Amino acid sequence: xxxxxxxxxxxxxxxxxxxxxxxxxxxxxxxxxxxxxxxxxxxxxxxxxxxxxxxxxxxxxxxxxxxxxxxxxxxxxxxxxxxxx
Numbered sequence: 372x373x374x375x376x377x378x379x380x381x382x383x384x385x386x387x388x389x390x391x392x393x394x395x396x397x398x399x400x401x402x403x404x405x406x407x408x409x410x411x412x413x414x415x416x417x418x419x420x421x422x423x424x425x426x427x428x429x430x431x432x433x434x435x436x437x438x439x440x441x442x443x444x445x446x447x448x449x450x451x452x453x454x455x456x
Contacts, residue, residue, distance in 0.1 A: 376455035380427060382434070382448040394435065394442060398427055401456035409435050426456055 380400035387394050392412035398405045403423045409416045409432075416432045418424045430452045438448070 375453060378452045378454060378456045380430070380450040380452055382431070382450055384442050384444050384446055384448070387442060387444045394439070398431060398450075400427060400452065403427070403456060407431060409439075411435070411439055423456070426454065427452070 378400050380398050382396055382398050384394060384396045386396075392410060394409045394411065396407055398407060398418075403426065405418050405420065405424065405427060407416060407418045414432075414436075416428065416435070418428050418431065430450060434448075434450050435442075442448070
């Protein structure tokens with residue numbers, strides 16, 4: 372039986388600011404690296420650079436929505452994505 376493709380993404384939280392209502396961080400998966408800003412009061416997620424953004428954006432947003440109250444500045448998290456990059 373063939374195993375499902377997957378990629379592990381490493382997420383680093385750089386800033387969690389309640390006054391700005393946003394989280395900033397870095398995501399690395401395979402050879403890609405992105406920075407992100409999530410404005411959790413309106414659910415807006417910005418991911419840069421645009422190269423490969425479609426690979427991570429949806430999975431990252433689901434992760435942030437699920438884990439936002441557990442995230443802390445300076446910590447690192449792992450996310451398994453059901454695709455091979």
